[in-house]
Amino acid sequence: xxxxxxxxxxxxxxxxxxxxxxxxxxxxxxxxxxxxxxxxxxxxxxxxxxxxxxxxxxxxxxxxxxxxxxxxxxxxxxxxxxxxxxxxxxxxxxxxxxxxxxxxxxxxxxxxxxxxxxxxxxxxxxxxxxxxxxxxxxxxxxxxxxxxxxxxxxxxxxxxxxxxxxxxxxxxxxxxxxxxxxxxxxxxxxxxxxxxxxxxxxxxxxxxxxxxxxxxxxxxxxxxxxxxxxxxxxxxxxxxxxxxxxxxxxxxxxxxxxxxxxxxxxxxxxxxxxxxxxxxxxxxxxxxxxxxxxxxxxxxxxxxxxxxxxxxxxxxxxxxxxxxxxxxxxxxxxxxxxxxxxxxxxxxxxxxxxxxxxxxxxxxxxxxxxxxxxxxxxxxxxxxxxxxxxxxxxxxxxxxxxxxxxxxxxxxxxxxxxxxxxxxxxxxxxxxxxxxxxxxxxxxxxxxxxxxxxxxxxxxxxxxxxxxxxxxxxxxxxxxxxxxxxxxxxxxxxxxxxxxxxxxxxxxxxxxxxxxxxxxxxxxxxxxxxxxxxxxxx
Amino acid sequence: xxxxxxxxxxxxxxxxxxxxxxxxxxxxxxxxxxxxxxxxxxxxxxxxxxxxxxxxxxxxxxxxxxxxxxxxxxxxxxxxxxxxxxxxxxxxxxxxxxxxxxxxxxxxxxxxxxxxxxxxxxxxxxxxxxxxxxxxxxxxxxxxxxxxxxxxxxxxxxxxxxxxxxxxxxxxxxxxxxxxxxxxxxxxxxxxxxxxxxxxxxxxxxxxxxxxxxxxxxxxxxxxxxxxxxxxxxxxxxxxxxxxxxxxxxxxxxxxxxxxxxxxxxxxxxxxxxxxxxxxxxxxxxxxxxxxxxxxxxxxxxxxxxxxxxxx
Numbered sequence: 001x002x003x004x005x006x007x008x009x010x011x012x013x014x015x016x017x018x019x020x021x022x023x024x025x026x027x028x029x030x031x032x033x034x035x036x037x038x039x040x041x042x043x044x045x046x047x048x049x050x051x052x053x054x055x056x057x058x059x060x061x062x063x064x065x066x067x068x069x070x071x072x073x074x075x076x077x078x079x080x081x082x083x084x085x086x087x088x089x090x091x092x093x094x095x096x097x098x099x100x101x102x103x104x105x106x107x108x109x110x111x112x113x114x115x116x117x118x119x120x121x122x123x124x125x126x127x128x129x130x131x132x133x134x135x136x137x138x139x140x141x142x143x144x145x146x147x148x149x150x151x152x153x154x155x156x157x158x159x160x161x162x163x164x165x166x167x168x169x170x171x172x173x174x175x176x177x178x179x180x181x182x183x184x185x186x187x188x189x190x191x192x193x194x195x196x197x198x199x200x201x202x203x204x205x206x207x208x209x210x211x212x213x214x215x216x217x218x219x220x221x222x223x224x225x226x227x228x229x230x231x232x233x234x235x236x237x238x239x240x241x242x243x244x245x246x247x248x249x250x251x252x253x254x255x256x257x258x259x260x261x262x263x264x265x266x267x268x269x270x271x272x273x274x275x276x277x278x279x280x281x282x283x284x285x286x287x288x289x290x291x292x293x294x295x296x297x298x299x300x301x302x303x304x305x306x307x308x309x310x311x312x313x314x315x316x317x318x319x320x321x322x323x324x325x326x327x328x329x330x331x332x333x334x335x336x337x338x339x340x341x342x343x344x345x346x347x348x349x350x351x352x353x354x355x356x357x358x359x360x361x362x363x364x365x366x367x368x369x370x371x372x373x374x375x376x377x378x379x380x381x382x383x384x385x386x387x388x389x390x391x392x393x394x395x396x397x398x399x400x401x402x403x404x405x406x407x408x409x410x411x412x413x414x415x416x417x418x419x420x421x422x423x424x425x426x427x428x429x430x431x432x433x434x435x436x437x438x439x440x441x442x443x444x445x446x447x448x449x450x451x452x453x454x455x456x457x458x459x460x461x462x463x464x465x466x467x468x469x470x471x472x473x474x475x476x477x478x479x480x481x482x483x484x485x486x487x488x489x490x491x492x493x494x495x496x497x498x499x500x501x502x503x504x505x506x507x508x509x510x511x512x513x514x515x516x517x518x519x520x521x522x523x524x525x526x527x528x529x530x531x532x533x534x535x536x537x538x
Numbered sequence: 539x540x541x542x543x544x545x546x547x548x549x550x551x552x553x554x555x556x557x558x559x560x561x562x563x564x565x566x567x568x569x570x571x572x573x574x575x576x577x578x579x580x581x582x583x584x585x586x587x588x589x590x591x592x593x594x595x596x597x598x599x600x601x602x603x604x605x606x607x608x609x610x611x612x613x614x615x616x617x618x619x620x621x622x623x624x625x626x627x628x629x630x631x632x633x634x635x636x637x638x639x640x641x642x643x644x645x646x647x648x649x650x651x652x653x654x655x656x657x658x659x660x661x662x663x664x665x666x667x668x669x670x671x672x673x674x675x676x677x678x679x680x681x682x683x684x685x686x687x688x689x690x691x692x693x694x695x696x697x698x699x700x701x702x703x704x705x706x707x708x709x710x711x712x713x714x715x716x717x718x719x720x721x722x723x724x725x726x727x728x729x730x731x732x733x734x735x736x737x738x739x740x741x742x743x744x745x746x747x748x749x750x751x752x753x754x755x756x757x758x759x760x761x762x763x764x765x766x767x768x769x770x771x772x773x774x775x776x777x778x779x780x781x782x783x784x785x786x787x788x789x790x791x792x793x794x795x796x797x798x799x800x801x802x803x804x805x806x807x808x809x810x811x812x813x814x815x816x817x818x819x820x821x822x823x824x825x826x827x828x829x830x831x832x833x834x835x836x837x838x839x840x841x842x843x844x845x846x847x848x849x850x
Contacts, residue, residue, distance in 0.1 A: 219799030458578035
């Protein structure tokens with residue numbers, strides 16, 4: 001036995017030595033980009049997908065009625081033109097838009113997809129994004145006996161799609177580019193075991209975007225290649241998007257980049273330091289999301305008291321947190337819920353509706369705390385519960401706040417560290433005073449942030465409820481007049497700051513390395529990111 | 539003998555059923571909610587999801603359905619996090635990867651363990667023994683991912699220096715890519731087996747039959763191979779089954795570091811994501827696997843050691 005085993009081992013080593021090494025270093029072969037994802041896309045069914053990895057792949061293999069150019073501006077996609085007013089939208093579809101089997105993309109494919117999304121049986125978590133469409137909400141929530149076929153969308157003919165709205169939707173063209181709005185072809189869908197196997201594997205998918213998914217080995221690799229049936233294929237320079245690695249470990253990914261096996265890599269604080277040592281030049285990109293401390297406004301919580309929230313804000317130094325506590329370049333201190341990239345009427349929203357950073361003032365904070373105690377009728381405040389995710393960075397931030405509260409206000413704080421799912425569970429049930437939370441945009445309109453703190457929004461986990469706030473958001477929701485909408489959103493911003501609903505922390509930045517031969521990669525805050533549709537290899 | 543095997547099988551089945559029950563209720567008792575995502579869903583969508591996954595039924599009904607699906611239809615259901623995949627497919631696709639990696643690792647560990655163990659025993663208290671035993675302590679006390687992370691770094695240096703991929707940093711598919719993760723995966727087991735082999739060899743050296751063999755005038759090589767080694771190897775074989783199971787199921791960190799699509803990743807991530815069906819599937823599957831491995835080792839042991847066959 002021993003003899004056999006040792007011979008086998010020797011054999012293994014000999015084989016290892018003579019197996020030719022793969023020499024295809026990333027970026028060398030023309031017009032191929034090689035990259036890694038942190039995990040396998042969990043769901044490539046566009047009607048149900050919710051996460052960024054799936055969004056990345058879907059954004060390359062599919063296209064909606066509208067699409068985005070290099071700068072993120074909405075441009076024609078499957079639709080070549082449209083008319084939009086407060087109650088309806090009409091899309092004219094291009095006749096040369098085709099599925100990857102050569103059949104045309106028609107208005108019926110959109111009708112089928114949208115009806116399926118809002119059908120309660122689909123249980124799509126992003127169904128809400130179709131709610132501007134007439135009857136969508138009623139169908140999705142089983143109200144008024146509405147059926148999926150009652151949805152306000154109609155194929156007038158194969159190439160004309162008519163949409164009716166429940167309320168005016170100024171950003172509908174942006175929604176039309178979103179993955180939940182992608183078309184799905186009924187006959188193909190039903191052929192996949194009645195839809196049950198749709199998107200289970202590469203062969204259970206059909207594509208209408210610039211690329212098609214050729215290889216999908218679960219847990220292991222993916223490969224997208226240029227779609228010859230894409231109507232605008234002449235503009236696509238990239239031939240292959242190769243994803244041979246799903247790898248969550250940041251250090252291992254960095255090593256792959258260093259070994260020239262992948263063309264792009266995101267950095268964390270540790271690998272960022274290494275990249276400096278290895279003299280790589282890092283790029284920065286603000287990914288569009290905002291992180292903040294959310295207060296619990298429920299009546300049984302001390303944080304319901306505005307004076308207490310003001311006191312905490314008075315000692316909170318967002319810049320110090322970003323520079324010293326988070327200490328990863330790319331992040332920027334935030335002073336409002338609305339990040340810099342949002343567009344207003346003509347210029348950026350933040351230029352049109354500027355905010356001042358609050359002053360850090362410890363004496364004022366102490367005064368506010370005394371007033372808070374009086375209003376709450378307490379001589380001594382109970383310890384404040386701070387709910388955070390399990391992980392080194394969230395813990396460090398919580399400890400910073402804990403230290404500041406003790407030092408400047410003499411307040412005790414308990415840090416409640418929970419796994420991701422358990423944090424969400426505690427957030428929903430209201431078992432916290434302050435929670436470290438964040439929000440990434442779904443579409444490029446301030447509304448994707450603004451409606452978060454309306455009393456009816458399920459994501460308003462601190463249960464802030466203010467009729468005045470609801471009213472201004474309603475104003476913004478019932479008009480398509482850009483100036484009126486933005487003014488309302490500007491008002492919403494003022495109320496959020498006045499009421500200290502949240503304590504903005506930072507706008508997240510991503511630091512990453514990219515092969516210099518790779519050009520034209522678009523980093524986007526909404527839609528597929530990174531976007532290789534305009535990319536090429538020099 | 540047959541009744542012995544039958545009784546073992548019955549107890550194995552009962553153990554697996556008990557295990558499935560235990561995992562089921564422990565999982566449902568764990569805090570957190572599998573359906574919660576970072577973006578909240580309305581009560582209506584949530585109700586739709588509960589129905590979709592059958593979570594709207596009373597727990598005891600869910601339990602009954604689960605047990606009958608698994609043990610009568612051999613169907614674990616659909617994953618919560620990979621929404622289009624059946625858990626059966628996940629096990630079918632990814633267990634072989636873990637198994638190949640585990641097998642390669644256990645082969646290396648066994649061969650290495652026997653070799654180094656025998657060497658240390660032969661050179662007891664001399665330089666080779668001292669050096670190897672020092673390395674063994676390293677191997678046992680330092681977790682394998684530390685070695686792996688350190689190794690990956692040096693692979694990049696080596697590859698840059700050589701100008702070609704001498705050792706791949708990560709990836710899975712070719713044999714070339716399997717070697718490094720297998721080596722790191724087996725470090726702990728190799729060290730453990732080396733120590734086991736050493737003490738077992740030392741024990742054998744002082745037995746009567748070795749003295750008899752020497753007295754008969756057998757060549758030292760013959761004594762070493764047919765008497766010492768064969769007897770000293772027995773404790774190694776006993777531990778192999780469990781070691782193989784442990785290595786195949788415990789490769790999670792190595793699988794993550796080297797981007798290997800093994801089942802270990804799903805096993806651990808499912809718990810973090812409260813992916814009920816995958817927790818049940820991988821839990822029951824690994825449990826059954828471990829139990830079966832232990833039984834197989836018993837049988838193999840009977841072949842290697844005639845005394846056991848006789849006593850049965």
